[in-house]
Amino acid sequence: MHAYRTHNCAALTAANVGDAVRLSGWVHRKRDHGGVLFVDLRDHYGLTQIVADSDSPALPVLESLRTESVVTIDGNVKKRSDATINPNLATGEIEVFATAVTVQSVAQELPMPVAGEAEYPEDIRLRYRFLDLRREKLHANIMLRSAVIASIRKRMIDQGFTEFQTPILTASSPEGARDYLVPSRVHPGKFYALPQAPQMFKQLLMVAGFDRYFQIAPCFRDEDARADRSPGEFYQLDFEMSYVTQEDVFAAIEPVLHGVFTEFADWQGKGRTVSALPFRQIPYRESMLKYGNDKPDLRNPILISDVSAHFAGSGFGRFAAIVEAGDVVRAIPAPKTAEKSRKFFDDMNAWAQAEGFAGLGYATRKGGEWGGPIAKNHGEDKMSALADELGLGPDDGIFFAAGKEGQAAKLAGLARTRVGEQLGLIDESRFEFCWIVDFPMFEYDEDNKKIDFSHNPFSMPQGELDALETKDPLDILAYQYDIVCNGVELSSGAIRNHRPEIMYKAFEIAGYSREDVDTNFAGMINAFKYGAPPHGGSAPGIDRIVMLLADQPNIREVIVFPMTQKAEDLMMGAPSFVSAKQLRELNLRSTADIANVDKAVAPGAG
Numbered sequence: 001m002h003a004y005r006t007h008n009c010a011a012l013t014a015a016n017v018g019d020a021v022r023l024s025g026w027v028h029r030k031r032d033h034g035g036v037l038f039v040d041l042r043d044h045y046g047l048t049q050i051v052a053d054s055d056s057p058a059l060p061v062l063e064s065l066r067t068e069s070v071v072t073i074d075g076n077v078k079k080r081s082d083a084t085i086n087p088n089l090a091t092g093e094i095e096v097f098a099t100a101v102t103v104q105s106v107a108q109e110l111p112m113p114v115a116g117e118a119e120y121p122e123d124i125r126l127r128y129r130f131l132d133l134r135r136e137k138l139h140a141n142i143m144l145r146s147a148v149i150a151s152i153r154k155r156m157i158d159q160g161f162t163e164f165q166t167p168i169l170t171a172s173s174p175e176g177a178r179d180y181l182v183p184s185r186v187h188p189g190k191f192y193a194l195p196q197a198p199q200m201f202k203q204l205l206m207v208a209g210f211d212r213y214f215q216i217a218p219c220f221r222d223e224d225a226r227a228d229r230s231p232g233e234f235y236q237l238d239f240e241m242s243y244v245t246q247e248d249v250f251a252a253i254e255p256v257l258h259g260v261f262t263e264f265a266d267w268q269g270k271g272r273t274v275s276a277l278p279f280r281q282i283p284y285r286e287s288m289l290k291y292g293n294d295k296p297d298l299r300n301p302i303l304i305s306d307v308s309a310h311f312a313g314s315g316f317g318r319f320a321a322i323v324e325a326g327d328v329v330r331a332i333p334a335p336k337t338a339e340k341s342r343k344f345f346d347d348m349n350a351w352a353q354a355e356g357f358a359g360l361g362y363a364t365r366k367g368g369e370w371g372g373p374i375a376k377n378h379g380e381d382k383m384s385a386l387a388d389e390l391g392l393g394p395d396d397g398i399f400f401a402a403g404k405e406g407q408a409a410k411l412a413g414l415a416r417t418r419v420g421e422q423l424g425l426i427d428e429s430r431f432e433f434c435w436i437v438d439f440p441m442f443e444y445d446e447d448n449k450k451i452d453f454s455h456n457p458f459s460m461p462q463g464e465l466d467a468l469e470t471k472d473p474l475d476i477l478a479y480q481y482d483i484v485c486n487g488v489e490l491s492s493g494a495i496r497n498h499r500p501e502i503m504y505k506a507f508e509i510a511g512y513s514r515e516d517v518d519t520n521f522a523g524m525i526n527a528f529k530y531g532a533p534p535h536g537g538s539a540p541g542i543d544r545i546v547m548l549l550a551d552q553p554n555i556r557e558v559i560v561f562p563m564t565q566k567a568e569d570l571m572m573g574a575p576s577f578v579s580a581k582q583l584r585e586l587n588l589r590s591t592a593d594i595a596n597v598d599k600a601v602a603p604g605a606g
Contacts, residue, residue, distance in 0.1 A: 003071055010046025013095045018078045021096060024050055024072045024104065026519075027065055029115050037062055039098075040115075041073060042335040044139075049095040050084075058098035068107035068114055068131070074100040077390040122556075127570040129561055141558050144267060145546045149216055151238055151263055151541075161214040161239060168194060168218070173520065178222035178230075188587040194220035197539060200524045203238040203496055206535040207527045213254075214239040216542060226564070227554050228488055228544055231567040236491065237545075240537035242276065246479050246495050250435060251535050254279055257483070257540065261431050264549045274371075274431045279483075282484065283438040292330075292413020294439075297487030298432035300420035304540065307331045310386045313522070316377040322402045329402040331390060334419050338366035338395035343393035345372070348399060357411045359567035361400035368394040403457075417487070431548065435484050438462075441478040442509060452510050455480045458524075460536075461506060468505045482597045483540060485548055493538025498526050589598075 004024040011020065025043035032038075039050040039062055050073055052059040058073065065071070075096040086092030112120050114134045123133045132138055153163070172193035179193040195201075197219045205213045217238040223230040238254075241249060258277050265272040280298070285292050290303050301388045308328045311319035319329050337344065345362045352360035359475040366372040375383045382500060392398070399419065401411040420426045425551075441461045443454035451473050461467050467476050479495035496504050503525065505518050517525055546558040556562040563569050583590060 001207070004028075009041055009043040009044040009048040010075055010090045012048060012091050012094050012096070014079060016333070018303075019077045019081045020074070021077055022074050023050075023096065024074060025069050026114070026597070027062070027069050027071060027107075028211075030062070030067065032063070034176045038095075041071070041096075042134075046089045046090050046521035049080075049402060050098050051078075051095050051100075052098045056098050056313075058101035061101045061103065061592050065103065066107045066109065067105065068110055068134075072102040073098050074102060076397055085123055085485075088440065093278050097496050107147075109340060123570060126562065126564060129571050134559065138557065141546070141552065143402060144264065144519075144550055145542075145558050145560075148260060148264060148546050148549060149542060150543075151260050153216065156237070156239065158251055159212070159256060161212040162210065162212050162398045163215050164204045165215060166195070166217065167200040170195050170421070171523075173257055173288070180220045180222055183583050183586040185343060185586050190583065191542055197236070197419070200521070202537065203458075203498075203524060203535065204527055205238055205240045206242060206529070207532045212239070212241045213241075217473040217539070222567075225567070227512060227564075228547065230555050230559055230562055231565065232563050235542040236539040237542060238537075238539040240535055242533040244495070244534065246437070246536065249493065249495070249538065250278065250281075251591070253483070253538060253540070254433075257433065257485075257545075260545070260548065261433075261485075265431065265550060270429075270551060272429050272431055275433045279304075279433040279435055281435045281437050281605070284436055284440065285438070287436050288409050291398045292409050292411075294436050294482060295484045295487055295489040296434065296436075297417065297420075297426065298434055299427045299430050299486060300416060301425055302333055302335070303470055304416055304417045305331045305390050307386055307390075310382065310389075311378070314378050314382070316374050318400055319400070321373070327403055328405050328408050329400055330408050331386070332399040332401065332412050332419060333390060333392055334399055335363075335393070335423065336395055337364070337397040337423070340364075345397065345399075348415065348418065352401075352415065354409060355411075355414060359400075360404070360411065360415055361402065362397060363400075364397045365392075366395060374400065375425075376462075431485055435482065436482040436484060437480075438477045439480040439482075440474065441476040441480075441506070442473040444474060454496050456492065457507065457510065458497055461495045461502070465502050465505060468502065473509050479536070481538070483538065488544055488548060490544055491538045491540040493536065495534070495536035498532040498534055499524055505526070527567075560586055 004022070006022045009023055009025050025040055025041045028040040028042035028047060030037060030039050033457050036051065036053045037059055039052070040047050041050050052062050075098045077094050078097050080095055110131065112131055114131055117135065117137055133142065135557060169182060169192040172181065172191065173196070177196055179196065182192040182194065184190045184192060188213045188260055193462060198215070198217050202213055217236055219236055220233050223229065223231060234569055236375045239250060239253065242472050254277055258274055261274045265274055282296070284294055286298055289306060292304055294372055306328055307330070308323045311329050322329060346365060349360045361374050362372055363375040368381050370380055398416050401408045439455045441454065441459065442451050445452045455478060459480045462477045462479060463471065481491065481494065482492050483490045485514065497506060504514050504517055541557060543555050545557050550558050552558055561571065568574070
């Protein structure tokens with residue numbers, strides 16, 4: 001017999017009744033029924049019920065052990081009585097009568113229980129992540145993650161992509177997020193940077209003649225955490241293709257994403273559907289108008305409309321003045337709210353103010369009768385004309401966001417989501433994908449009073465060099481796109497600017513000299529001078545994909561060893577101080593040492 005197990009803890013069935021078996025695992029739960037002890041033994045695969053009574057030599061040993069101790073059980077498989085069969089358990093028809101037990105490891109008192117799914121503070125869960133990972137839901141999430149990555153990898157290979165690994169130690173880039181820097185021991189004063197993404201390397205692979213590249217790539221960015229973004233590091237499905245248009249990129253990656261989401265849509269019996277191929281394409285400006293952001297949740301049926309024209313010269317003076325000043329009024333329908341009290345609408349206004357906005361106007365409607373100060377001042381006929389244009393019914397209210405276009409769009413987008421949630425309009429049983437396309441190439445930076453890139457500086461402008469030389473920069477669109485699912489941006493991507501003269505001109509418009517480009521992006525711009533194919537790609541986030549499939553609100557729940565929101569690893573104690581010897585080897589000094597030196601020399605300073 002094997003030293004530790006003949007079967008795993010999910011393998012035994014009624015067909016094994018009468019067999020002598022050996023199982024190993026953790027003591028998950030214990031139930032003492034007066035001389036008969038029931039133990040749920042757990043391993044990676046599942047649970048098996050162990051029984052020990054006064055005739056079993058294992059009884060006193062099992063009674064003395066804490067849960068989460070590791071044991072090996074020898075015993076005989078017995079059929080459960082019909083009344084005690086557990087249909088929710090793979091091994092629910094049988095139990096193992098323990099004839100012997102070997103204690104492999106004794107557990108101390110636990111800082112958090114493993115059995116059950118009670119909520120525990122983040123610091124406890126992350127400090128004892130090895131215990132947290134034993135819990136059923138989190139364990140299943142991590143197994144889902146592995147299965148999703150395996151599925152993605154197979155689907156990419158089936159689509160003709162080849163997997164490559166790009167460097168982890170590379171050069172710092174002035175664009176993008178803050179780098180993680182690594183000091184060089186052999187080059188004093190110089191630093192490597194961990195890659196924020198394999199962007200330049202994957203483009204160089206296209207220049208090198210490889211046609212379709214992908215990897216499950218680790219990326220490192222010194223950014224603050226969010227619910228959908230892990231601090232420090234994350235993984236993405238990074239891919240690039242040569243000789244492709246934007247539509248070719250979509251046609252290559254859509255079957256991969258659709259296939260993966262379809263494969264796991266029914267995970268844990270959730271029974272969700274996936275939007276049909278091809279995915280919908282929404283121009284950026286349309287998305288900002290109708291949804292109030294560039295990552296719309298299409299499960300929400302509410303559409304925002306610009307109703308500025310309705311309030312020009314209106315009896316509602318506040319909105320009339322806003323329109324007169326060149327700003328906008330946006331309307332957010334509130335369907336079937338006739339039976340809602342005034343408090344519902346007032347609470348929405350208070351919510352908007354708590355979010356930092358001046359407020360959220362509203363008009364109520366019941367059986368075609370309008371209510372509220374906006375409707376009273378604007379007039380019944382004009383309100384009805386507005387509602388008819390929006391396709392609203394006699395019991396649909398309206399919220400209004402007014403002001404400068406950017407702020408009004410932002411408030412309207414947030415209000416659309418909140419109204420959808422409050423009224424239960426968001427269909428949780430669907431995965432709805434879309435592409436956001438036609439992003440502006442440039443935007444005006446109010447803080448620095450200059451034109452800057454709005455999205456990705458290495459994108460090909462629509463119209464190429466001619467557009468850069470003849471158009472107002474703020475009117476130029478780019479071959480840039482985002483893939484969005486249920487309001488979560490999975491990735492940005494672009495058809496790349498592969499021609500040096502176009503790149504120099506694009507950077508010139510953004511205030512960069514030719515020398516700046518040659519210095520900061522030397523590897524890529526030099527490569528392009530030796531013949532580069534048209535190419536493009538994207539990089540959907542693995543963590544976010546799994547978060548959506550696992551139906552988890554926080555990305556921490558699908559990462560094996562995540563850090564805290566302050567980018568700390570409580571379990572391993574990172575970041576940590578290092579020894580003076582290590583610093584000297586890297587030609588570094590700590591700020592504390594420098595401060596002490598300054599204090600020492602200060603009295604004698606001239």
